Amino acid sequence: MTLYRQLLLWMLVVLFSLTGAVFAIQFNTTKSYLIEQQSTELNNVVSSVGFALSPYLEAKDLISAESVINATFDSGYYSQVKLVLLDSKKEIIRQYPQLVQSVPNWFQSLVHIDAITQTRTLTSGWLQLADLTVTSSPASAYIQLWKATIQLLFGFITCLLLGAIVLSLVLNKVLKPLKQIQKSAQEMARNHFTPSLPTPHTRELADLVTAFNSMNIQLQQHFEQQAQEADTLRIRAYQDPVSGLANRSYLMTKLSSWLSSKPSGGIILLKSDAIEDSYQQSGYESGDQLVLKLAERLKDLSADDITIARLNQSEFMLIAPNVSEDDLLDTGRIMLDMTSELNSDPLGIAPLQAAVGIVMCSDTLTITALLAHADNALNKARQQVKEPIALLETNDNKTIPAMGKQHWKALVDEAIANNLIHFTFQNAINTNNDVIHKEMFAYIEKGQQRFNAGQFLSAIEKLNEGTKFDCYIIETIFNQLTKQNKTVPVAINITQSSINDTGFIRWLNSKLQSCPQMKQHILFELPEICFIKNIDNTSLLCEIIRQNGFQFGIDNYGHNFSSTGYLNKLRPSYVKLDFAYTSQLDDQVKMDVLESITRSANNLSVLTIASRVETIEQKEKLTLLKVQGFQGYVTAQLVNGK
Structure with missing residues (x-):
């Protein structure tokens, strides 16, 4: 169970206990009041009836006396009236039905309100005339108590519901920072890092949020540092520091893997004389700038199965598995065009200071032989005045059709x-x-x-x-x-x-x-x-x-x-x-x-x-x-x- 639910539940238990106690006190107070009211009314009616009956009893007029009794007790507040004449022992008894309407039987059996009986001797001077006994009916008290109970229940239930809603809203607002910490902690457990949480106004939660934000930032920085370290090590081992392309070591690994698995396709070797001349004549800074410029263009050719690497100062190689001769030639021409951008020749009439050698691969080639063929193709390309590009076919038994x-x-x-x-x-x-x-x-x-x-x-x-x-x-x-x-x-x-x-x-x-x-x-x-x-x-x-x-x-x-x-x-x-x-x-x-x-x-x-x-x-x-x-x-x- 969540902390929010536990706090809300216990607060509701306390609220229910308090309202229950108040309900019990109010219920007993109402019950006692009704019983006291019943006793007071009974005492008043007996006194008033006694004064009304005395003249008729003294005159022996029983008919009139009986009429007074019938007129006075003609309501549902009394269950029995008994008049006993002392001189003749005659009795006048009236029984009234006990009708308790709209009150459940279980309520009557659970709440006991006893009938009250009063007996008074009627006199005329020093002469005792009769004994009057009146027994009250609890029906009216039951009805009034049931109505009061319904009102109390409705009021207390309404208060409980309103209290629960208010407590829920208050707790939700107070514990909102804690819920944010919980969600961030869950994300952190999955190594997902969220933005820093806002500092709440509650002092205890403010300290907690501050500490959590600090820990979150430190962990995020730690993971970022690890990722940066991994990138740094990877760059040192496999990446050329100037061009950002793969280095010779990575290229050799790729060639070894490619040649060991029934290779198809070929390689392209690009030689840029402009870069070589820049290194010799203007120094490393100028040469590096040209390398970087060409590398950025060559990266446009990168694909999931294509590897582009810098072999040495001015040579670049592209491995293109599963491609045809025509595709390799097209790619070679694109590489030449990229290299031409290094020349400061606005008129476009200067000879191209680059050459491209292309070698189609075969099952029998080793890395050494493949690179030797690439050098041969490059030398052959230099002899092509119009377009310095040459393709060297080494595979007599092609494993794939020459399809475009x-x-x-x-x-x-x-x-x-x-x-x-x-x-x-x-x-x-x-x-x-x-x-x-x-x-x-x-x-x-x-x-x-x-x-x-x-x-x-x-x-x-x-x-x-x-x-x-x-x-x-x-x-x-x-x-x-x-x-x-x-x-x-x-x-x-x-x-x-x-x-x-x-x-x-x-x-x-x-x-x-x-x-x-x-x-x-x-x-x-x-x-x-x-x-x-x-x-x-x-x-x-x-x-x-x-x-x-x-x-x-x-x-x-x-x-x-x-x-x-x-x-x-x-x-x-x-x-x-x-x-x-x-x-x-x-x-x-x-x-x-x-x-x-x-x-x-x-x-x-x-x-x-x-x-x-x-x-x-x-x-x-x-x-x-x-x-x-x-x-x-x-x-x-x-x-x-x-």
Whole structure:
């Protein structure tokens, strides 16, 4: 029971006790008054009747005496009148019915009012004539006492109700600061920090609120410092300090992961002579300014599956998985245009001081060979006077068809129309090997060919056609899970183009409202890039998901080297760490970065999940670093082995 209810209840008990005591006193006073009034009236009537009867009794006129008795006692205030003549022993007796109207029987049995009897001897001088005995009727007293009781009850009940309302309002106002502290404390327990509470006028509560606000600010600052420390460590380990892009170490990790998983797509190597000349001729400050200017433009190309890094002083590399040659060439030309902005050439006639080398990847390439091919492509590009861009094809056995964006879009549309989209699921487990959820991966199966989502998603994303695909996936998964009784929650990935589509957000809101029973079975996974580039639309979508009782997570957490402060604002259920943070567990610096990142997320009650966990040993190391969830090849082994 809350403090408010306890105080209100005890105050009402005291108020009820006081009003009950006053009611009892008033009731007894009224009862005593009615009994006394009955006795007084009886005494008066006996005296008056005695004077009226004496002349008739002295004259032996019994008829007149009887008429006087009938006239005097012709009412309901008396139950019996008895006149006994002393000389002849004759009696005149009158009995009157006892009618107690509108008074409940239980009230008469509970409250006892006894009849009063008075006897008086009638005389004439010294001569005794008769004995007059009159017995009163309590009916009138009962009626008056019942009416008084009803009035008292109504008055006291009204006072109790008004008192309860007033006490409720007063207590609610007095305890309002305490309720605010309670709500803030509940939010603080979930690591949600609210603005400082206003200081109340009550001295005790004012001290309490002041202390609470101070503690709230200190905890908030502590968590913010931890998040800043995590960002600082992450920047030192993986981020180039000048450009803000990934550094060479992070790039090598990404290349290693990419080349180990049947790679498709390619890399783009950009060399800017303008930056190199600026460093040599004008110094580091001038060169850094050009690097920063180019990096800001290159960040426009960032996406959830694209990595952009600074290799050295004047070279930049972009990794673009699952893209075609034409797309790589288009991206390379865009990078050249961005580099041309560094030239101070208003007429646009000076030669471009940059070159782009493009390498298509293959299964047999190593990191060393890939970088060597990139240098060769760059040298080849320098020989192209008109457009310094060159593509080097190293893959003779292409794993994906040379299809353009429009061809991929047509394939996806055909797959949606003919139900050619199928699903595979991968479990995410906790430290006890219990399944947290399973992530859904879509693929298209047409004839003998199978196309994974990674092959066509980037193409339809560039065409902003992800909404139709996402709607189909969500509708299909909802229908499938509706037919199942108990299922592990399924995580559905949402594309960036859908998040930026207000029509999709409205559609999803209607879908979630119509299926509240699915809130325990469906999760939504959003790419981190959306929280960097499209925070407003992403925040709106997250709020809609949360309002409907569903949950969401963040994929590729930490990939884009932006501040992770949005975690505290949006509070996802989980984050899936970018593979670069969980792959090199023998490097102490990178282990410190990972532990700092997971600690910051855990402090906000956000579950951290590592992807591509291949061995039990890797899982155990990640567990020591406070990672709470795991997804990859090892999950199938551990779940099936339980």
